[in-house]
Amino acid sequence: MPTAARSPTVPARPTIPPLPSSARQPTSNRKEPDVTDTTTQTIDTTRSPWSGTASREELAHWRGVAESVAATLGEDALARDRANLDPTTELDLLRDSGLVNLLDPAEFGGGGGHWESAFLAVRILSRTDASIAQILAYHYINSGNIGFNTDAAKRADWYRRTVEGRWIWGDxxxxxxxxxxxxxxxxxxxxxxxxxxxxxxxxxxxxxxxxxxxxxxxxxxxxxxxxxxxxxxxxxxxxxxxxxxxxxxxxxxxxxxxxxxxxxxxxxGTDEPFSTLITPGIQLAFGNLYLGVAEGALAQGLDLTRARPAAWFLSTADTYRDDPFVQRVVGEFASKIAAVEALADRAGRAFDEVIALGDDVTAEIRGEIAIEIAKLKVVSTEVGIEVANRIFEITGSSSAKSSTGLDLFWRNVRTHSLHDPVDYKKLEVGAYVLNGELQPISLYT
Known part of the structure; x- marks a missing residue:
C-alpha cells in the first residue's frame, strides 16, 4: 500500500469559535477504524437521527468555523492546486475545526448540527478551495448513510467510532x-x-x-x-x-x-423514500459548491478590479471601478448570485424539514424536495460557470497571468459541473411542472 503524499504545510489556523457546550471534540488525530468494536451505547430509535431545523445561533457558529477554515485554505490554494497532492494536511484542518462531525449526534460528541449548516459550510469553503469543499460535501453524504440506511440498533456504534476517530468518509x-x-x-x-x-x-x-x-x-x-x-x-x-x-x-x-x-x-439499499433522500442531498451539496465558487470568483474579481489604475482610454470614467460597463457586469453577477443564494437557503431549510419527518416521508414529499433541489442545481451550475468565466471581463488582461490564479474558479466549477448532465435536471423540473411526473429513483435522481 503506497503512502499518500502530503500537501505543502497549511499555514497557521485562525482562531475558531468554540462549539456549543452540548458538543465535544475528540482529541485524537486520525484514528484507524476499529471494525470489531461491539459497544452497545444506545441512541434514539426514531427513524431520523435529525430533528427540527438549524437555529440562527447554530448557523452563525458553523458559519464562523467555516470562514476561519476557508481563510486558511485560501492563503495557498493555488500553490496546493498546482502541487496536486493528496490533501492529507488539509483534512487535518477539517478534523481540528470540528466540521467533519458537524452532523453527528451531540450525545456521541458530534456537533449535533443540521444539513443546512453542513451545506453552508460547503458553500463557504468553495469560495477559496472547492476541492476541499467537495471532499467535505461527500463526507457529509457518505457518513450520512449511517442515518439514512443503517438500522437504529447499529447506528450508535457507527456514530461513536466515526466521532471518536474523527473519520473522513471517502467513497x-x-x-x-x-x-x-x-x-x-x-x-x-x-x-x-x-x-x-x-x-x-x-x-x-x-x-x-x-x-x-x-x-x-x-x-x-x-x-x-x-x-x-x-x-x-x-x-x-x-x-x-x-x-x-x-x-x-x-x-x-x-x-x-x-x-x-x-x-x-x-x-x-431500497427505494424507500426516507433512505433515498441521500441523492437529493448530494445534489444540494453540488448546488452550494457551485454557488460558493461563483461567490469566490466575484470576490477575487472585485479585489483585482478595485486595484486597477486609470480606466479604458475610451471610458468617461477615471478608473475601472467607476466605469459603467464594469459596474453593469458586477451588478449582473451580484444579482444572480443573490438569487441562487436565496434558493439554496430555502432548499437547505426545506431539506431539514423533510428529513425530520423520518418514516413519514412519502414518495410525493421526497419527489417534491428533489425537484426543489434540481432547480438549484440548474441555476447554480449556470451562474457558477458564467461568473467564473466572465469575471475576466472586468479584471482585464493582466488577470490572466498564471500567478494570479483567477482561472482556478473556472477550472473547478467546469470540472465538477460535469458530474451529471444539468440538462437532465432541467428535464426533471420541466416534466414535474408540466405533468407532475417524477423520475425513477436512482443515485442521480
Missing part, C-alpha cells in the same frame, strides 16, 4: 462504473473490481462502497458498506488528472479479494 460508489463483484464468502463477502472517481478515498479514513451482491440469499440486493482506509486488498491508483478539483482525491480504487464482514455493512 467508491460511482454508479456509472459498476465494475465491482461482491460475492458471499462464509458469513461475509469478497470484493473485487475497479471503481473510478472515488472522491476522498485515498486521503480519508474510511471508504464507503456500494455493490450488488452476486449469489447467496441477498443475490441482486444493493449493499452499503464501509472499509477502513488500509484494508488489505484496497489499492489507491492516484490517477486523478482533471483540469480542476485537483485536490479532491478522486482517483480510482482497485479492490482485490477484499474481505467484507457483516460489521462493515451499513445497510441494504
Amino acid at each position: 467508491s460508489v460511482n454508479p456509472t462504473d459498476p465494475n465491482l463483484e461482491l460475492v458471499p464468502d462464509g458469513d461475509g463477502y469478497r470484493l473485487n473490481g475497479l471503481k473510478r472517481f472515488s472522491t476522498g478515498a485515498s486521503a480519508g479514513d474510511v471508504v464507503l462502497v456500494n455493490a450488488i451482491v452476486r449469489g447467496g440469499e441477498l443475490d441482486g440486493r444493493f449493499l452499503f458498506f464501509a472499509l477502513d482506509h488500509d484494508r488489505d486488498g484496497v489499492t489507491y491508483l492516484g490517477d486523478w488528472d482533471a483540469l480542476g478539483q485537483r485536490l479532491s482525491a478522486s482517483g480510482s480504487v482497485r479492490f482485490t479479494d477484499v474481505v467484507v464482514t457483516p460489521d462493515d455493512v451499513l445497510g441494504i
Whole structure:
C-alpha cells in the first residue's frame, strides 16, 4: 500500500469559535477504524437521527468555523492546486475545526448540527478551495448513510467510532462504473473490481462502497458498506488528472479479494423514500459548491478590479471601478448570485424539514424536495460557470497571468459541473411542472 503524499504545510489556523457546550471534540488525530468494536451505547430509535431545523445561533457558529477554515485554505490554494497532492494536511484542518462531525449526534460528541449548516459550510469553503469543499460535501453524504440506511440498533456504534476517530468518509460508489463483484464468502463477502472517481478515498479514513451482491440469499440486493482506509486488498491508483478539483482525491480504487464482514455493512439499499433522500442531498451539496465558487470568483474579481489604475482610454470614467460597463457586469453577477443564494437557503431549510419527518416521508414529499433541489442545481451550475468565466471581463488582461490564479474558479466549477448532465435536471423540473411526473429513483435522481 503506497503512502499518500502530503500537501505543502497549511499555514497557521485562525482562531475558531468554540462549539456549543452540548458538543465535544475528540482529541485524537486520525484514528484507524476499529471494525470489531461491539459497544452497545444506545441512541434514539426514531427513524431520523435529525430533528427540527438549524437555529440562527447554530448557523452563525458553523458559519464562523467555516470562514476561519476557508481563510486558511485560501492563503495557498493555488500553490496546493498546482502541487496536486493528496490533501492529507488539509483534512487535518477539517478534523481540528470540528466540521467533519458537524452532523453527528451531540450525545456521541458530534456537533449535533443540521444539513443546512453542513451545506453552508460547503458553500463557504468553495469560495477559496472547492476541492476541499467537495471532499467535505461527500463526507457529509457518505457518513450520512449511517442515518439514512443503517438500522437504529447499529447506528450508535457507527456514530461513536466515526466521532471518536474523527473519520473522513471517502467513497467508491460511482454508479456509472459498476465494475465491482461482491460475492458471499462464509458469513461475509469478497470484493473485487475497479471503481473510478472515488472522491476522498485515498486521503480519508474510511471508504464507503456500494455493490450488488452476486449469489447467496441477498443475490441482486444493493449493499452499503464501509472499509477502513488500509484494508488489505484496497489499492489507491492516484490517477486523478482533471483540469480542476485537483485536490479532491478522486482517483480510482482497485479492490482485490477484499474481505467484507457483516460489521462493515451499513445497510441494504431500497427505494424507500426516507433512505433515498441521500441523492437529493448530494445534489444540494453540488448546488452550494457551485454557488460558493461563483461567490469566490466575484470576490477575487472585485479585489483585482478595485486595484486597477486609470480606466479604458475610451471610458468617461477615471478608473475601472467607476466605469459603467464594469459596474453593469458586477451588478449582473451580484444579482444572480443573490438569487441562487436565496434558493439554496430555502432548499437547505426545506431539506431539514423533510428529513425530520423520518418514516413519514412519502414518495410525493421526497419527489417534491428533489425537484426543489434540481432547480438549484440548474441555476447554480449556470451562474457558477458564467461568473467564473466572465469575471475576466472586468479584471482585464493582466488577470490572466498564471500567478494570479483567477482561472482556478473556472477550472473547478467546469470540472465538477460535469458530474451529471444539468440538462437532465432541467428535464426533471420541466416534466414535474408540466405533468407532475417524477423520475425513477436512482443515485442521480
